[in-house]
Amino acid sequence: MNRFLPRALMAPAVITLFLWMIVPLLMTLYFSFVTYNLMQPGERPFSGLENFHYFVTDPDFWPAVMNTLLLIGWVIVITVIGGVLLALLVNEPFPGRGIVRVLLISPFFVMPAVNALLWKHMMMNPIYGVLANVWTFFGLTPVDWLTDVPLLSVVIMVAWQWLPFACLIFITSLQSLDREQMEAARMDGANAFQRFGYLTVPHLGRPMAVVIMIEMIFLLSVFAEIAITTNGGPGNESTNLTYMIFKQSLMNFDVGVASAGALFAVILANIVAAFLIRIIGKNLD
Amino acid sequence: MQANPLFTALRAVGAWGVALLLFFPLGWLFLTAFKTELQAIHVPPLFVFEPTMDNFGEVQRRSDYLLFARNSLITSVGSTILGLLIAAPAAYSMAFFRTKRTRDILMWMLSTKMMPAVGALVPIYVLAQTAGMLDTLPALIIVFTLSNLPIMVWMLYTSYKDIPNEILEAARMDGASIWTEFRHVVMPLSVGGLASCGLLCLVLSWNEAFWALNLTSAKAGTLATLIASYSSPEGLFWAKLSAASLMAIAPIVVFGWFSQKQLVQGLTFGAVK
Amino acid sequence: MAYLELKNIKKSFGDAHIIKGVDLQINKGEFIVFVGPSGCGKSTLLRLIAGLEPVTSGQLMLDGREITNLPSGKRDLAMVFQSYALYPHMSVADNMSFALKLANVPKDEIRKKVDYAAKQLNLTNYLERTPKELSGGQRQRVAIGRAIVRAPKVFLFDEPLSNLDAALRGNTRVEIHKLHVALGATSIYVTHDQVEAMTLADRVVVLKDGLIEQVGAPMDLYDRPANQFVAQFIGMPSMNMIAASAIPSFSAQTGGRLPSDGFLGVRPEGLRVSPVNGAGVRGKVDLIEALGSDTLIHVDVDGVPLIARQNERTPLHVGDDVAVELDPSVLHLFSREGHTVAA
Numbered sequence: 001m002n003r004f005l006p007r008a009l010m011a012p013a014v015i016t017l018f019l020w021m022i023v024p025l026l027m028t029l030y031f032s033f034v035t036y037n038l039m040q041p042g043e044r045p046f047s048g049l050e051n052f053h054y055f056v057t058d059p060d061f062w063p064a065v066m067n068t069l070l071l072i073g074w075v076i077v078i079t080v081i082g083g084v085l086l087a088l089l090v091n092e093p094f095p096g097r098g099i100v101r102v103l104l105i106s107p108f109f110v111m112p113a114v115n116a117l118l119w120k121h122m123m124m125n126p127i128y129g130v131l132a133n134v135w136t137f138f139g140l141t142p143v144d145w146l147t148d149v150p151l152l153s154v155v156i157m158v159a160w161q162w163l164p165f166a167c168l169i170f171i172t173s174l175q176s177l178d179r180e181q182m183e184a185a186r187m188d189g190a191n192a193f194q195r196f197g198y199l200t201v202p203h204l205g206r207p208m209a210v211v212i213m214i215e216m217i218f219l220l221s222v223f224a225e226i227a228i229t230t231n232g233g234p235g236n237e238s239t240n241l242t243y244m245i246f247k248q249s250l251m252n253f254d255v256g257v258a259s260a261g262a263l264f265a266v267i268l269a270n271i272v273a274a275f276l277i278r279i280i281g282k283n284l285d
Numbered sequence: 286m287q288a289n290p291l292f293t294a295l296r297a298v299g300a301w302g303v304a305l306l307l308f309f310p311l312g313w314l315f316l317t318a319f320k321t322e323l324q325a326i327h328v329p330p331l332f333v334f335e336p337t338m339d340n341f342g343e344v345q346r347r348s349d350y351l352l353f354a355r356n357s358l359i360t361s362v363g364s365t366i367l368g369l370l371i372a373a374p375a376a377y378s379m380a381f382f383r384t385k386r387t388r389d390i391l392m393w394m395l396s397t398k399m400m401p402a403v404g405a406l407v408p409i410y411v412l413a414q415t416a417g418m419l420d421t422l423p424a425l426i427i428v429f430t431l432s433n434l435p436i437m438v439w440m441l442y443t444s445y446k447d448i449p450n451e452i453l454e455a456a457r458m459d460g461a462s463i464w465t466e467f468r469h470v471v472m473p474l475s476v477g478g479l480a481s482c483g484l485l486c487l488v489l490s491w492n493e494a495f496w497a498l499n500l501t502s503a504k505a506g507t508l509a510t511l512i513a514s515y516s517s518p519e520g521l522f523w524a525k526l527s528a529a530s531l532m533a534i535a536p537i538v539v540f541g542w543f544s545q546k547q548l549v550q551g552l553t554f555g556a557v558k
Numbered sequence: 559m560a561y562l563e564l565k566n567i568k569k570s571f572g573d574a575h576i577i578k579g580v581d582l583q584i585n586k587g588e589f590i591v592f593v594g595p596s597g598c599g600k601s602t603l604l605r606l607i608a609g610l611e612p613v614t615s616g617q618l619m620l621d622g623r624e625i626t627n628l629p630s631g632k633r634d635l636a637m638v639f640q641s642y643a644l645y646p647h648m649s650v651a652d653n654m655s656f657a658l659k660l661a662n663v664p665k666d667e668i669r670k671k672v673d674y675a676a677k678q679l680n681l682t683n684y685l686e687r688t689p690k691e692l693s694g695g696q697r698q699r700v701a702i703g704r705a706i707v708r709a710p711k712v713f714l715f716d717e718p719l720s721n722l723d724a725a726l727r728g729n730t731r732v733e734i735h736k737l738h739v740a741l742g743a744t745s746i747y748v749t750h751d752q753v754e755a756m757t758l759a760d761r762v763v764v765l766k767d768g769l770i771e772q773v774g775a776p777m778d779l780y781d782r783p784a785n786q787f788v789a790q791f792i793g794m795p796s797m798n799m800i801a802a803s804a805i806p807s808f809s810a811q812t813g814g815r816l817p818s819d820g821f822l823g824v825r826p827e828g829l830r831v832s833p834v835n836g837a838g839v840r841g842k843v844d845l846i847e848a849l850g851s852d853t854l855i856h857v858d859v860d861g862v863p864l865i866a867r868q869n870e871r872t873p874l875h876v877g878d879d880v881a882v883e884l885d886p887s888v889l890h891l892f893s894r895e896g897h898t899v900a901a
Contacts, residue, residue, distance in 0.1 A: 086303060097300070221402055
């Protein structure tokens, strides 16, 4: 009974997750080495590395990689810096702090689909959008966001959504900052900037690492915002790796190539995940 | 040491300013939902107007909002319940019957969450197609459950571990069997953790767009797909879009307000205290 | 026959040997205290008796029955935990009646026992409160009440007073003692505080590194320590230890019984400090600790630091030259290895 019960309890979770991981992985592996188009099911001849070659030489490939990196990079920079500053701002009490916190974290819970359309129409529409109105108010010509700067537009949407996440994490972390340590530093003669640099920043080092890692993983899969607003365009200016794979699989129905691409994405994610696991692992009692 | 009142005032102004600025798009969404279409595209934008509830009815008429809402509800609640049923025993086992391999198994579970969904898109799509389960609710429920399972196991594991060991030992000394221990001590003390976990899963499933968009169309579509379908405009539709969006996001945003702390824990896999 | 018997109990966690072979016999109604430095294994030993950890080898006998492999709930023992371990979601009354409910004791009998215990512990007005609403001292009493209600064969206490503040500790210590006198129950009490050991115990068990150093009544341990460790562990401030060669005039007073490489032990109250013209060895005052009821005088004699205690206030000051003499009737002699040499 002693050895059986724990295993029985864990079995459903372990088995289902194992299948969830292994089955798609094996299938993807298989598909990546055959020629397989969903429009022509039946023949699935072995094609070696052809799919990989095709994927990598696709004119969209390198732009997609670039865009993915740019998207992830910019969003991380904006959210981390913004998050830290906001967290510091909200760290001390002031009237209405509770409400401010609620306002600040709201964007994170908005459906990505709503997020996308909200920005596409209400904010970024070059004629009727709020941003357009603000621009004209200052006498400037409104920006046609989604056409002229598609990637930046996507960055804005995604950053708007993830800023609250980073902010919330940093707020939580700042609350565990040792007050007594701060007071000791103050008595030692450190001014506000020095206290920030020597005490706060190192304390935030770990949450920053966690935020960066987690965002890297989730931002790799940004999909809804692109699919609903720019469809990767114009051209491939706002296509990221995920969207490119999606295009291949469910728009071109070329499962073979899409699988090759998926493997790339998985390998990329694996590398990042390995680092994240190390950090979390250290925290596990 | 008392804070300098000037700093506090500056801080308040700054914080309120930024908060209102960041919240503005949502606030604007809220307002637009109560405008007519003409008011919605009015240049310059209108802040004062006479509100109308027409849009909400219109959305339901045109695109059967309730159907999609029902699907969202079914898939979210379904995946949450299924998830809890699978995750709770596993987490319990890992917390109270710990072995040398427990930590590795937990880490492995978390790593499955970190794989991009797009990596599984093709196989899952093909599987669903072969099984004739495209555009069905059960398919979504299964996929949502599996996507959220690692986080749920993790959250429940931490909330079980939070129960002080000495209380369980006291129960043992009082003569409790394992089952009694579970029923009278562990369960009452972990209800909070279960609730937070459930909330998190609800939020994640409700907002889920990737699988919903790819695996469903007319019959099993969730609110995410409904909203996405508004992306191809047919004439003036902003007010209706806002109304539909508002109805789609309101419950979750409110949920989010109440479960901030648990969500941080769940989403960072506990790495940030 | 002993009521509770430990026969060659050993406990290891992997390669770490925590309990290395303990034999102990406890009589019915005795109040036994396990005392020793951190890491000596006293808590582990208690938990072995409770059944919260399995023994690696050895036997446990209770009232003629072997309990070595019985689960905790079936040993008829009750434990008061250091952190009290109350059930946070249950009221005081429910906390105290939990075990009885599990044993299917009829409701009115449970009620009677809980009320009786509550009266003993002044908890009658708190029966419906939850642990959150109680102070530290009250929680502690609930923990004790939970144990009393079960009328077990043996009570086990795991450092129950360490989470209380000093004043409360003193009062509760007295209450525990009175409770023991009233109930006459066999008890095992673990503490690192030797004041608790000396005042509560019928017999004290001094442990070090997983082995028993000495077992005996408090005064026996005080007057006749079996070795240097016990001599220095019991008594506050510690017994003065003087190497045989350090102060020859002291060593001479043992009549040659002190081994030349051994140690001479004398408690602070066995030293007399007087102004420099008096009899005794010359020394210098290092520090004076005036406690009101007694005075501790730290003296340096030829480089050897000594502490003397007296009941009177002292006119001496730091830096004064003094004479130190010892009372030869309270000397303790130790060999180089630390064993007591027969007096």
